[in-house]
Amino acid sequence: MKLIICGAGVIGFNLAGYLSEDGHEVNLIEHRQKIAMKASEKLDVRVITGSAAEPSILEEAGVAEADMVVAVTNADITNLAICSLAAAYGAKKRIARVRDASLNDVLEKFGMAHFHVDGIINPDMVAAQAIAKVMMAPGSREVADFADGEILLRAFDIQEDSPLCDMKLTDLSDRDFPWPFLVIAISRDGDVVMPRGEDTIQTDDRIYVLLPEPSLAEFLTFVNPGVKMPRKVIIYGATNTGENLARDLAGTIGEVVLLEENRALAERVAGRLKSVTVIHGQPSEADILRECGIEAADAFIAVSGNDHVNLVSAVLAKKLGAKTTVITTNEPDYVFIIGALDIDVVINPRLLATDQILRLVRGGRISTVATLSELKAEVLELIPEPGSPVTRKPLHSLKLPKGSIIGAIRRGSEVILASGETQVMEGEQVIVFCREDVVPQFEKLFSRKRVL
Numbered sequence: 001m002k003l004i005i006c007g008a009g010v011i012g013f014n015l016a017g018y019l020s021e022d023g024h025e026v027n028l029i030e031h032r033q034k035i036a037m038k039a040s041e042k043l044d045v046r047v048i049t050g051s052a053a054e055p056s057i058l059e060e061a062g063v064a065e066a067d068m069v070v071a072v073t074n075a076d077i078t079n080l081a082i083c084s085l086a087a088a089y090g091a092k093k094r095i096a097r098v099r100d101a102s103l104n105d106v107l108e109k110f111g112m113a114h115f116h117v118d119g120i121i122n123p124d125m126v127a128a129q130a131i132a133k134v135m136m137a138p139g140s141r142e143v144a145d146f147a148d149g150e151i152l153l154r155a156f157d158i159q160e161d162s163p164l165c166d167m168k169l170t171d172l173s174d175r176d177f178p179w180p181f182l183v184i185a186i187s188r189d190g191d192v193v194m195p196r197g198e199d200t201i202q203t204d205d206r207i208y209v210l211l212p213e214p215s216l217a218e219f220l221t222f223v224n225p226g227v228k229m230p231r232k233v234i235i236y237g238a239t240n241t242g243e244n245l246a247r248d249l250a251g252t253i254g255e256v257v258l259l260e261e262n263r264a265l266a267e268r269v270a271g272r273l274k275s276v277t278v279i280h281g282q283p284s285e286a287d288i289l290r291e292c293g294i295e296a297a298d299a300f301i302a303v304s305g306n307d308h309v310n311l312v313s314a315v316l317a318k319k320l321g322a323k324t325t326v327i328t329t330n331e332p333d334y335v336f337i338i339g340a341l342d343i344d345v346v347i348n349p350r351l352l353a354t355d356q357i358l359r360l361v362r363g364g365r366i367s368t369v370a371t372l373s374e375l376k377a378e379v380l381e382l383i384p385e386p387g388s389p390v391t392r393k394p395l396h397s398l399k400l401p402k403g404s405i406i407g408a409i410r411r412g413s414e415v416i417l418a419s420g421e422t423q424v425m426e427g428e429q430v431i432v433f434c435r436e437d438v439v440p441q442f443e444k445l446f447s448r449k450r451v452l
Contacts (some may be wrong), residue, residue, distance in 0.1 A: 002031065002060045004091070006052035006082050007073035008039040009299045010330055011097065011123070011351040015070065015357055015372035016025060017130075018044045019141060022362075022440055027061040027218040042350050052082050057076040058089060066091040072121070076100050080115050087116035095119040095360055097353065101240055119360045124240035126356060127328055130347050131241075131301060134326060135233065137216060140346055141206060141223045144370035146381045147410040147429040148212055153370060153379055155185075156223050164223055170197040179218040181211035184407045184433045185375060190449035193374050204217045208372070208379075210407045210431060212415040223336060230298035234322070236283040236313055238306030241349065245303065252274040257292050259283055283313035286320060295321035302327045314343050327411065348373075365442070367380055367429070371436075377403075382446045386426040396420030401441045421431040 002023045005012045008030035016028045016039070026045040029052040030036040040047040050057040052071065063069065070087040071079035076098045087190035096117050098104055107120060107251035133143040139159065142155035158165055169183060186193035187206040193199065201207060211219055220227050232252045250256045250273070257277045260266035270278035277448050281288035294300065300317035302310035307329045314325040328343040354410065355369045362369070368381035383392050390398065395418060397407055410429040411415045424430055432442055 001025070001064065001067045001361075002065055003027070004052075004058070004066045004069045005077070006069065006071045006087070007097075008032075008035050009072065009074065010122075010348075011072040011221075011353050012045070013039055014071075014351065015072070015081070015361075016043050018354070018358060018436070019361060021084075021437060025360075026352070027066075029057060029061055039354045053078050053085070055085060055089075056345065058082075059083055063089040063091050065142075065194070068093040068095065068361060070095045070361070071189070072175065072353075072357075073098040076103050080117065084116045087173045091359075092116045094333070095121060095357060097121045097123070099240060100161065101122055112398050119357075119359075119415055121353045121356050123353040125244055125305070126352045127349035128244035128248060130352060131245055131326055131328075131345075132346055133248060134272040134347075135230055135253070137220060138229060138324070139220065139226045142372065143377060144368075145432050146368050146370075146379075146408075147415070150410055150415055151206065151408050151431055151433075152211055152213055152216060155206055155372075158201055158203055158207060158229070159224065160203045161225075162223055163225065164201050164207070165203050167201050169195050169199050169201070179211075179215035180417050181209050181215055182221050182407055183207050183407050184210050184379075185377070187375060192377065194405065197297075203249050208375075208433070212331045212408075212417075221346070228298075229253075230324075231255065231298045232293065232297050233257070233301065234270055234289075234292050234294060234297045236300070236302045236310070238259075238262070238265050238278070239305055241264060243273065244389075245301065246273055246276045255293075257286070257297075259292055284316060286316065289313075289317055289320055293443045299316075299324040299326060303327075306417045307331050311343070312340070314339055318342050330449050333353065336424060362443070377433060378439060379431065380439065381429065382430050382442060384424055384426050384428065384430060384446045385448045387393070388426070388446050390424050390430070391426050393423075395422050395424070398445070400445075401434060401438035404438060404442070407431050407433055417443055 004027045005016050006029045016026050020026050031049045031051045032081050036047050036049040062085050069091045071082040079096040083096050087096050093116050098120050144153040159317045181194045185208040222244050234257045235370040236259045246256050246258045258277050261282050263280045266280040300322035302314045312326045318325050324344045328347045330350050355371050358369045370379040406418050408431040
């Protein structure tokens with residue numbers, strides 16, 4: 001597939017890397033010379049320096065023969081203009097990143113086709129949805145949903161007092177646990193452990209679990225007997241993410257407080273969020289956090305546009321009594337340092353957006369993607385084609401790539417946690433955990449024809 005990615009920021013850079021590794025022909029356009037040079041040095045893709053909104057630059061990238069154009073610059077209007085130009089030249093599909101809420105409303109009102117766009121990516125909205133899922137699964141560190149929300153992926157850190165601590169995986173049978181779940185990976189001391197029956201879950205492990213949606217409530221209680229649903233949440237930052245999150249949580253959590261240091265913005269948001277308490281103040285001031293009721297907060301969530309302030313305010317909130325802290329950041333390296341800072345969850349909106357775009361680019365066989373950066377792995381939802389290799393034998397007879405597992409299947413209305421005897425059938429929604437570098441091999445397993 002020939003792809004043109006416009007913008008080499010976090011989304012464009014990561015997307016270009018993934019797609020190049022998948023074997024696609026990638027042209028990356030970036031107008032900032034330093035960033036373009038960095039991308040050229042780090043990625044095995046063709047980098048073109050210039051504005052993707054200029055016809056001559058799109059022509060240089062081969063837009064007329066492009067299978068897909070992905071516009072992920074920092075400017076929404078520019079992204080829509082690029083898609084319109086690409087359509088005029090004959091590019092087969094166009095995807096645009098659009099963050100502005102009013103523009104999203106216009107696209108919904110008049111239809112994406114009116115703007116020559118086939119798909120819209122909104123990182124702020126995706127981040128708000130991910131944080132809401134974390135709040136509804138107390139104790140979870142990473143979340144993703146598959147099979148239309150029927151199969152859930154949740155990650156948990158194992159505490160010393162957890163009933164799972166020191167248990168062998170062979171002891172986790174359906175006989176003892178009528179609410180089924182499956183441990184598909186364990187992160188231990190920086191390494192990935194592919195679970196086998198005799199493996200033992202240890203203190204400080206992070207376990208990645210697949211489970212049917214009805215199993216979630218019971219599993220939460222099991223993995224952490226003291227778990228309680230949040231009753232008070234404080235959100236810092238009246239950004240698009242913060243406002244969307246506050247609106248979502250206000251319907252399910254008793255008290256939602258939104259803290260914003262810009263007075264004018266705080267007043268505007270207060271007029272739109274009638275069931276949310278909006279407070280104007282600095283999150284780095286202990287007195288302001290106490291005014292918000294930080295000592296009674298089940299969660300403090302920092303979603304401002306300033307990564308550093310998010311980090312500092314979350315550390316302070318934890319010291320003042322917040323039980324759980326969540327931050328958003330566009331710095332990928334933050335994911336690897338939170339353990340030392342006592343921050344519970346880090347959400348990277350741009351990496352979540354990359355997952356969404358990967359799903360759109362990869363097409364029919366892959367309907368959902370969740371990237372687990374810490375493990376350098378992906379969890380995929382794939383749909384096998386008729387006659388594909390994965391449908392021909394039980395799982396124990398298949399030669400799956402090393403470091404991978406087929407974990408769950410949705411067959412009609414039934415969710416099946418896979419075992420060696422499981423036989424995958426065409427058209428089912430199949431959930432796979434695998435290393436990033438073996439994704440193309442799984443595409444071949446689920447396709448009748450060789451994937452180029």
